[in-house]
Amino acid sequence: MSTDAPAVNPVVNHFIRTIIDNDLASGKHAAIQTRFPPEPNGYLHVGHAKAICLNFGLAQDYQGKCNLRMDDTNPEKEEDEYVNAIREDVSWLGFNWAGEVRYASDYFQQLYDFAEELIQKGLAFVCELNAEEMRAHRGDFVTPGKNSPYRERSIEENLDLFRRMKAGEFPDGSKTLRLKIDMASPNLNLRDPVIYRIRRAHHHRTGDAWCIYPMYDYTHCISDALEGITHSLCTLEFEAHRPLYDWVLDNISIGCHPQQIEFSRLELLSSITSKRKLNQLVTDGLVTGWDDPRMPTISGMRRRGYSPEGIRLFAQRCGISKSENIIEFSVLEGAVREELEASSPRVMAVLNPIKVTLTNFEPGVTGSRSAPFHPHHPEFGEREVPLAREIWIERDDFAEEPPKGWQRLFPGGEVRLRYSYVIKCDEVIKDAAGNVVELKCSLDPDTLGQNPVGRKVKGVIHWVSAEHAVEAEVRLYDRLFTEDRPDAIRGEDGQYLDFKQFINPASLTVVTGYIEPVVKDLPSEARYQFERLGYFVTDRVDHVAGEKIVFNRTVTLKDSWAKESK
């Protein structure tokens, strides 16, 4: 096995690739241009990761380009903090956007000019209906809407009014610019949609230069066209917006008409992929922040120890289609584990210790061996694993009364200390309350690096020398929610229950761990496997090399014994 050859994931075909193949074959496009267009009003989550991998991945595969564009047309919700987090997340995932980061707000002037063009063509009008009146005029699913009384204004009047809207002559919310399409359309998006509203809000980039802001449907298609996007990929809920996307581009003087293609958004079980709900968890203090390792945000997953490769593998395994994409959490864990298995050095750590005294340990006589950092990758190197008279082993690795199939330590039983001797439990020491506080064991001096003769010792447990171990804060993370779909549980009255009540109380347990000394000077974000326990990472925020060791549990190892012993 070689690690220098980059892992090449086989390309999985899907309907969007088929469309691109056809467009390239027919000569419709010479190269493709995609874009990832987040709104900077929150942190990116695992659902965005899927979209990022799709858009940037396609650009990579087809040697095209992918832009990163902030969809910042709603100044009340958008902040630079989010812009910065988004840039960092996308880069960290391993993708490069073409040129500079783009902003829909870069196009405000052009958007405005196109709006005047639409007015000139008699295709847009200034409406003075308030929100409530507009809703009443819109009709509903079964009844057609009614035309706005302002719909038939003259072009001159519309132009004058729109310019004055821009000039700040009217109060917020008093007027809108609307497209003149069809109030009877069965597609509600086509019932004279609003494309500009008056809102005196400070924009994170344009400041107070504008008091009118364009709406998504109007902005997005034009932004795509201005950037020469060939394939504009978005999630299924925008399917009904596509006629509007096309309508706008068909009615303005712009020489580019990207194709909008929708795919299903990701739903991750026992998690949540709603920016609004994730925001609630943060503001209610139920997690420590957007980057809490339990959060399905990209920054949370990063802090949890998930690798970019693991997340990319996950995205690939989710697939791209138009049917519901409801993914079991184990798919994410499996992908993360798989990448970590190959790339993480191993070390031993005891998280729930019980003291073991090796009664026949002789300083200077009893030996030790060095241990490889990875059993299958000698190039990872080795380290010395110091042994001493007193060691810690995992409490779970000892049973006073071993159940059927038990391969670990028990009174009178033998077990192998990983990379060290076979030991035998001679005596169990208990405190007054009957709790086991110490085990006295003897080691077999002939078993260092070789099997005992005449008998077979199947079990192997991890351990760490008490005097050499470094203490660390270890944060054991588990799923954030106890339910598959915490936001889809109904109470007796048929109403949805608050998803926050399904937070897993065991989603975080903090313990003091005893770890091999090599771990002492690790930098932040160092990923290690603690043998037999799982993958861990030094915390990106709180870990200080050489001073305060803090590990987060990324994911446990598969544990077929746990399953069997249930």
Next chain:
RNA sequence: AGGGGAGUCGCCAAGUUGGUUAAGGCAUCGGAUUUUGAUUCCGACAUGCGAAGGUUCGAAUCCUUCUUCCCCUGCCA
């Protein structure tokens, strides 16, 4: 006068100009190897493609009817 999408194994998902035994991955279950109950390796896993009819030598693919689920009534994106 509603519109737009989707139903292929527990979870994803190829296949859709009709043509041999319906890819693959995850999960699961066996078994082998193992100084991680990990990894790795081998094997099993849809007489069936939402349902019922029909066309055909032949249907997941075509036709008809039915059915279930998702999205849409922000001056959010």
